[in-house]
Amino acid sequence: MAARAVRHERADATRGAILAAAERLFAERGVYAVSNRQVSEAAGQGNNAAVGYHFGTKADLVRAIARQHAEQVERLRLRLLAEIGDSTDVRDWVAALVRPVLEHLAELPSPTWYARFCAQVMTDPALHEIMADESLASPALRRTVEGFNRCLPELPIEVHIERGAMARNLILHMCAERERALAENTTTPRSSWHDAATGLIDGIVGLWLAPVTR
């Protein structure tokens, strides 16, 4: 058993290098603008088919990148859920939605590429489903949404769905935009991911509590 482990270490190192290189190149140049060959090369692999060997298709590689980060976000969200318990404050639940994502980005070595990567994948018609699957697979996320629904003001169901989508889009694309600004060294409204999260939470809570035109 430990026998296999050692051999797998080398393969895992290569897999990791490929994942890191792919995430970076995808975020910087676009998922479809980067070929598997370029990823292999950037990961220091002589074999132009290294991506194919370790992951399969580009879609599989995208899924692997998404999953890797999703696991970390999941861990952070579970911890936060334990803290807020069964709070009835809407803000707490919005925070449970927002904070883990931005905390994860804060923990990553900078510069980060994950947010831009996610935004691209979610926007691409062929890859969209991959990212959606990976997100919905999170038990912590489901628990958050449930807890959130419990303490939310009465809203028509269609408005509820609509605003959920708004919150989702805001988190995703505001993170991507901030990450892009950091990478380009342009000014950002907030000086840290933590502050950016606070601003996001303010906005999303306001969005949820807004009166509904009938």
Added chain:
Amino acid sequence: MAARAVRHERADATRGAILAAAERLFAERGVYAVSNRQVSEAAGQGNNAAVGYHFGTKADLVRAIARQHAEQVERLRLRLLAEIGDSTDVRDWVAALVRPVLEHLAELPSPTWYARFCAQVMTDPALHEIMADESLASPALRRTVEGFNRCLPELPIEVHIERGAMARNLILHMCAERERALAENTTTPRSSWHDAATGLIDGIVGLWLAPVTR
């Protein structure tokens, strides 16, 4: 003068066919997943270089598509600006931001592809600038933002910028999401673009008026 016009009619017809085909293919399969050859073919052109002849690079084609729609949105926004005059109601100005875009989508023959196209272009690192340029070139948009700033509650500058970005992202990606749902024939929270605009305006106003955590 009318001499040239007629000859140009044929070219314009071809240009139009290419624009329409490109917009559709880009939205459905992704901008980078579609080659210029495929666009030419889908536009009924025997020449595999038709895109190159009429537009140049793919980026130029993307810009042409964006500009075409931006002009129509501009017209709708100018009309709405005339209606609201110098209102001091925040909601009027948010409507001036939102309504023209969704009205434009409502006026297009369905199914539409423009919103998904825009979302992709804005999210792609290489194309992002194109779309940003085309948007910022709009005088009506600038006037809207100015009128908006005039009647907005006092906010720290960084929060102001931040919430502007949130509103922008919401409009773009909620439209794209609704368009995708319509294309896939899945359920949408709202039954019309007009109602969707109302929901969006509700949310964005709430977002702007939300209290700021200090």
Added chain:
DNA sequence: CCACACTTAAGTCAAGCGACTGATTTAAAT
């Protein structure tokens, strides 16, 4: 100690790409 499975390297292949070329069609201008 050796045979083996796993990983990496190196190179091949057909297909598709953008860019380019020269010929042909079309209709306005002379």
Added chain:
DNA sequence: ATTTAAATCAGTCGCTTGACTTAAGTGTGG
């Protein structure tokens, strides 16, 4: 009627792509 130039067509070019094959290296389990 002839000329001219825009527009379209048909085909070629070098290059990159993903997929595939073959060979070499490496530590494990028998």
